[in-house]
Structures are given as C-alpha cells and as structure tokens.
Amino acid sequence: MLPYNPSGLFPTGRPPRPSYREPNPVGGVGVTVGAVCTLAWLVLFGLLGGSLVGYVWWTLFAGALAWLVAVGLVRHGDRGVAAGIAIVTAGGWSIAAAAVATRWLSSGDWPLW
Secondary structure (H helix, E strand, O other), X not given: OOOOOOOOOOOXXXXXXXXXXXXXXXXXXXXXXXXXXXXXXXXXXXXXXXXXXXXXXXXXXXXXXXXXXXXXXXXXXXXXXXHHHHHHHHHHHHHHHHHHHHHHHHHOOOOOO
16 A cells, blocks of 8 residues: 555545544553552541441541542543542442441341431
C-alpha cells in the first residue's frame, strides 16, 4: 500500500487510523494503593464505634468521605486509586450491612435506631 497523500489530489490509500491513548491508564499499583489506604481508613473509623450501631454509622460516614475523594480522583487524578477506593468501600459497606442483617435476624429488632 502506498503512503497516504493528505492533499487528496492523488488518493493513494486510506488515511491512517487514529490511535487513542489513555492519559492516565489504570494500573495495578494504583488500585492496590487505593485499596490499602481505604481499608486502613475504614478500620480506623470503624474502631470509633463502641457498638454495632456506632460501627455502622462510622463506616457509612467514612465510606461517603472516601467516595467523595474517589470522585475527585476520577475527575482530576489517578483513576486506579479511585477504583481501589470504590471497591474497598463497597466491601466495607457490605460487611456493615451483613452485620446489621445478622443482628436483625437474631434479635428481631432493627439495630440502627
């Protein structure tokens, strides 16, 4: 195939396909850093609660703050770190929900109020 002639007067082939590159590619190191930092963040906030109710509310609060940071990182920073934050936050909220459901099923009373 002959090289592309941009003038169009003598078409010699198709134009080269554009290649799109990600400006900030997601890497495993970024995801791991976000996950480890969020895990420490949720554990520290979870330890502030002295009971199941305190643990759940502190975990929800810490997760909401972590997700705000993740949104900022998606917009202006490293999306790999944001993915790690989102994954671990979802896992932490799931653990809190499982603890509430277990207490609710065993006692028959909603534990959060």
